Amino acid sequence: MxxxxxELNFASFPLHSCGGDLQLIGIPMxxxxxxxxxxxxxxxxxxxxxxxxxxxxxxxxxxxxxxxxxxxxxxxxxxxxxxxxxxxxxxxxxxxxxxxxxxxxxxxxIARTFQNIRLFAEMTALENVMVGRHIRTHSGLLGAVFRTSSFKAEEAAIAQRAQELLDYVGIGKFADYKARTLSYGDQRRLEIARALATDxxxxxxxxxxxxxxxxxxxxxxxxxxxxxxxxxxxxxxxxxxxxxxxxxxxxxxxxxxxxxxxxxxxxxxxxxxxxxxxxxxxxx
Structure with a gap:
């Protein structure tokens, strides 16, 4: 043998019994x-x-x-x-x-987090979430290069959504803090906010x-x-x-x-x- x-004492574990307010965007049910x-x-x-x-x-x-x-x-x-x-x-x-x-x-x-935190350390918390949100954007490279009106409107909407998600996970007050300055637990929350940003x-x-x-x-x-x-x-x-x-x-x-x-x-x-x-x- x-x-x-x-070693685990399963009998000591409380069980979840099967049984909000973050709006779901564009998700078929x-x-x-x-x-x-x-x-x-x-x-x-x-x-x-x-x-x-x-x-x-x-x-x-x-x-x-x-x-x-x-x-x-x-x-x-x-x-x-x-x-x-x-x-x-x-x-x-x-x-x-x-x-x-x-x-x-x-x-x-499918959005995922990693056991070893993978954030952009020198970017702010808000910017990290915005990166996650960009997978759902439509303006494209030309819009970004020429700063078209549609690109600017989309960027404003992305920033607003990112702030909402930071508030949702409980770290909204740290929006302008660089990711590396956050506590370990708050960095985990930031990863979850970034995952949620992809809808x-x-x-x-x-x-x-x-x-x-x-x-x-x-x-x-x-x-x-x-x-x-x-x-x-x-x-x-x-x-x-x-x-x-x-x-x-x-x-x-x-x-x-x-x-x-x-x-x-x-x-x-x-x-x-x-x-x-x-x-x-x-x-x-």
Missing amino acids: PAKRQ TDTVLNVSGVSKRFGGLQALSDVGIKIERGQVYGLIGPNGAGKTTFFNVLTGLYTPDSGKFELAGKPYQPTAVHTVAKAG PQLIALDEPAAGMNATEKVMLRELIDRIRKDNRTILLIEHDVKLVMGLCDRVTVLDYGKQIAEGTPADVQKNEKVIEAYLGTSGH
């Missing part, structure tokens, strides 16, 4: 936001993912968990165009999409609670709850299983690239395969 991989199946990915001799699939309904917070090396980040990177899958079927809001590049996935309607069908959060203190985690949970109540849809990778179990409507568990469980937090916590994977008693 191998050494224990990660379909019940199923993300539907992927048969996703596989190999790196040389390593089978990183094997026939993985998830289905996320609109307004859900959907969790993806698993021990270290389970394939969570690989799956995330496949969904968002960083890795090309070996196989798989991908649908976003009922339409097929191919995760072949980050920019095409973003235009299709995504799906927001993919890669370990947003990593490195946060207890107070920052409470504030993060409140923000994610608020986003859910505004009918946004979130896919969450997170090592903090307590946070996942308290927030998510449904959870998928990966282990060694395979999907070993899927269901409500209550169902997943009772699943013997999940307990074995985390306690290292599965015989791997």
Whole structure:
């Protein structure tokens, strides 16, 4: 029997019970936001993912968990165009999409954050959010070069929307601060605001609670709850299983690239395969 991989007392975790005010712009309403199946990915001799699939309904917070090396980040990177899958079927809001590049996935309607914060450090918070919003602009390069009236009007609208989003995530007063001067927790919030600026069908959060203190985690949970109540849809990778179990409507568990469980937090916590994977008693 191998050494224990990660000890967890599932019984101690409070569960989210399935059950706003940020206006949704230009988002068609379909019940199923993300539907992927048969996703596989190999790196040389390593089978990183094997026939993985998830289905996320609109307004859900959907969790993806698993021990270290389970394939969570690989799956995330496949969904968002960083890795090309070996196989798989991908649908976003009922339409097929191919995760072949980050920019095409973003235009299709998936916005993501990263475990390692990726902001423009020397730009202001407002400018960082405006960058995210530009994926939905129409004026084009010529408009920017010649500063046409339509370009100026669009830039003003983008700035207004960016300020609204900063207010929404709770850092509106820092609009003119450079990103590098913000606290760690506020930088995380800024990343989420920038993701929201693209009007995504799906927001993919890669370990947003990593490195946060207890107070920052409470504030993060409140923000994610608020986003859910505004009918946004979130896919969450997170090592903090307590946070996942308290927030998510449904959870998928990966282990060694395979999907070993899927269901409500209550169902997943009772699943013997999940307990074995985390306690290292599965015989791997």
